[in-house]
Amino acid sequence: MNQNIYLDLYRQQGALLEGHFLLSSGLHSDRYLQTALLLQHPEHAATLCRAMVERLPDDLRQAIDVVVGPAMGAVLVSYESARALGVRSLFTERQEGQMVLRRGFTLRPGEKVLVVEDVITTGGSTRECIRGIEAAGGHVIAVASLVDRSGGAADFAEIPFHPLIRLSVQTWEADACPLCAKGSTPVKPGSRGLK
Known part of the structure; x- marks a missing residue:
């Protein structure tokens, strides 16, 4: 299925925002995905997560024993993917x-x-989750996310990565942000504090 169908769900629910945003990574961006606005509707959460796991190769999908996501953003994604x-x-x-x-x-x-995420920007939380799983004795065989906004930069070493949606979104360091240069002030719509 075309990823634009899934992006349309984000737009319909007001979950794809445009403006000037401060991301959890500290980077600035002109677009922001508020996946929680979409996942508050169980039918959308089920649809997106089912589509995400159905895109995994058959042999990989059949090998999965458990799905794990980092709190808070991936709790619902983990639950619906596991279901x-x-x-x-x-x-x-x-x-x-x-x-x-x-x-x-x-x-x-x-x-x-299977480690799942709602949105991956840098992959930092995902790598932390992988380390926690490995420390607990688990073996991560794949990573999946509803949205990959990393521009191909998310790297999980030898672990395959399977996003449902690949979204090209520009990000800037604060001191190089063209929106700041124009006098705009970023807003932080997410729920996690800066590192």
Whole structure:
């Protein structure tokens, strides 16, 4: 299916914003994806996550034992993706600056994990999640996201990456932002504080 159908869902729900934004990474951008506005509708969450996991190669999809996403943004993505695959859903959280499994969540040694995200910009949270999973004994076999806005920069070493939507969005360091140069002030619509 064409990714524009999924982008249209973002637009219809007011989840694809245009303006001047401060991202969690500290970068500035002229577009922002507020996936939570879309995922608040269970039918949209189910549709997007099912489409995302159905795009995985068959052998990879069948090997997945559990789906894990970093809190907060990927909790619903993990849940709906796991439901589509018929496996468990877990999430990692920050504890003392590290992404870890909490709340009694555990992985069996070598359990095969699909890491999911809502939106990937730099891949930093995803890499932290992968480290937390590996520390807990899991084996990450793939990463998937609803949106890849990294411009191809997200790198997870040898782990294959399968986004549903690839969105080309410009980002700038604060001191090189053309929007700031024009006198605009960025807004931070997301929920996570700066590092």
